[in-house]
Amino acid sequence: MSVRSALLSILTLGPCYGLQLAGEFERRTGGAEPLRDAQVYTTLDRLERDGAVRALAKDDSGRVRYELTREGRREAERWLASPVAAEASGARDELALKLTLAATLPGADLAGVMAAQREAARAALEALAGAEPDDALDRVVLARRRTALEAELDWLDEASRILAHVSPFPLAPPPKRGRKARHAE
Amino acid sequence: MSVRSALLSILTLGPCYGLQLAGEFERRTGGAEPLRDAQVYTTLDRLERDGAVRALAKDDSGRVRYELTREGRREAERWLASPVAAEASGARDELALKLTLAATLPGADLAGVMAAQREAARAALEALAGAEPDDALDRVVLARRRTALEAELDWLDEASRILAHVSPFPLAPPPKRGRKARHAE
DNA sequence: ACAGCCATGTAACTTGTTACATGATTTT
DNA sequence: AAAATCATGTAACAAGTTACATGGCTGT
Numbered sequence: 001m002s003v004r005s006a007l008l009s010i011l012t013l014g015p016c017y018g019l020q021l022a023g024e025f026e027r028r029t030g031g032a033e034p035l036r037d038a039q040v041y042t043t044l045d046r047l048e049r050d051g052a053v054r055a056l057a058k059d060d061s062g063r064v065r066y067e068l069t070r071e072g073r074r075e076a077e078r079w080l081a082s083p084v085a086a087e088a089s090g091a092r093d094e095l096a097l098k099l100t101l102a103a104t105l106p107g108a109d110l111a112g113v114m115a116a117q118r119e120a121a122r123a124a125l126e127a128l129a130g131a132e133p134d135d136a137l138d139r140v141v142l143a144r145r146r147t148a149l150e151a152e153l154d155w156l157d158e159a160s161r162i163l164a165h166v167s168p169f170p171l172a173p174p175p176k177r178g179r180k181a182r183h184a185e
Numbered sequence: 186m187s188v189r190s191a192l193l194s195i196l197t198l199g200p201c202y203g204l205q206l207a208g209e210f211e212r213r214t215g216g217a218e219p220l221r222d223a224q225v226y227t228t229l230d231r232l233e234r235d236g237a238v239r240a241l242a243k244d245d246s247g248r249v250r251y252e253l254t255r256e257g258r259r260e261a262e263r264w265l266a267s268p269v270a271a272e273a274s275g276a277r278d279e280l281a282l283k284l285t286l287a288a289t290l291p292g293a294d295l296a297g298v299m300a301a302q303r304e305a306a307r308a309a310l311e312a313l314a315g316a317e318p319d320d321a322l323d324r325v326v327l328a329r330r331r332t333a334l335e336a337e338l339d340w341l342d343e344a345s346r347i348l349a350h351v352s353p354f355p356l357a358p359p360p361k362r363g364r365k366a367r368h369a370e
Numbered sequence: 371a372c373a374g375c376c377a378t379g380t381a382a383c384t385t386g387t388t389a390c391a392t393g394a395t396t397t398t
Numbered sequence: 399a400a401a402a403t404c405a406t407g408t409a410a411c412a413a414g415t416t417a418c419a420t421g422g423c424t425g426t
Contacts, residue, residue: 001385002279009286009293013356019405020359027357028289029282039386041407046385061362062394063405080293083305084280094187095269096329097214100322101194104213108194108265120268136351137285140344144281147343151336158332159325166321171198172212174205177246177376177423186413204377224414226379231413247422248377362395362404 001079003035004043008052008068008076015056017063018044030141031134047072095152099159106168118156125149186264188220189228193237193253193261200241202248203229215326216319232257280337284344291353303341310334 052072102113133139232238237257287298318324
């Protein structure tokens with residue numbers, strides 16, 4: 001819901017049209033996360049469907065502007081005020097997933113997986129170090145990535161220590177049940 | 186694609202049926218991320234559609250087991266071997282998004298947003314500190330969350346310093362264009 | 371026989387993404 | 399007039415989630 005909420009909160013400043021929202025999004029987020037034009041429009045459609053915004057008559061230039069409804073304003077305020085739930089963002093932690101699987105699957109190359117991940121994080125950190133931020137917003141976004149990558153490296157070390165004592169294990173034998181193999185197809 | 190890839194990599198151990206996959210997923214990931222039964226089946230359908238798995242005849246208990254195709258095995262190996270792209274996981278960094286927006290939107294309560302986020306992270310850390318891990322996998326997953334939360338707190342401090350010198354700004358005036366307000370509807 | 375779990379599925383939905391189509395306006 | 403850009407949209411898809419339906423098996 002990030003994009004949806006971001007567009008809503010920009011609209012608290014006043015009515016905007018589609019590409020204007022895309023532009024403001026870029027200006028106000030350090031340009032870190034490119035937003036596809038198409039997504040602005042689909043998101044606006046969905047916001048209108050949900051009663052959070054309302055389309056105004058086309059302006060002098062034929063652009064369609066949207067304004068917040070009371071509902072939409074409330075949603076925007078709620079979003080800004082509430083903290084981002086740790087990893088409740090619907091995104092599974094793919095890295096932890098991959099590492100625990102690599103540790104428990106016989107035949108998987110745990111050391112190799114860890115080495116690859118460490119190397120990727122190290123390279124990403126190096127690339128970040130060489131980046132010149134344009135402005136303060138950029139600095140904040142870069143700092144976010146840097147701290148996340150550093151944490152990833154720390155965690156990899158810790159995980160390495162913990163997993164040193166873990167052995168992979170095979171599939172658990174499935175419980176036997178009645179032998180009623182329905183001859184379906 | 187986390188779930189898809191995880192199921193594929195479990196299937197490298199041999200054919201499994203739906204709920205068996207769900208069980209192995211739990212056993213092998215620290216139980217951190219609950220996997221809904223329904224998603225196992227929809228994912229298996231899509232994997233079959235994509236030619237990554239193949240359904241076997243029902244076994245003695247009438248359960249439908251799936252096995253990897255050559256394609257599926259290759260996909261699983263590729264996934265395990267390749268590092269997780271930093272934030273390329275499709276998940277936007279909602280926290281950085283929210284903070285930069287709060288910093289640039291006139292009328293937003295930046296200090297309040299930061300305080301709320303800091304408090305939420307602190308509380309989550311405290312909850313983690315009081316958790317007793319069952320096994321090593323659990324410890325690895327908990328460590329992942331802990332390091333991520335610590336990094337979040339560090340970043341919040343840094344962002345606070347950087348954003349102290351940033352002032353919110355209004356909407357950029359949209360460029361004027363021809364006055365051809367097509368009287369469409 | 372009945373309750374409850376095991377196992378499989380389906381339909382509808384969400385956010386996000388891609389590729390494409392269309393016109394209008396500005397620039398050359 | 400042609401080319402590039404602005405602006406809006408549509409259609410289709412992906413991954414994930416939810417709620418629900420169904421039937422077989424198990425234990426009492």
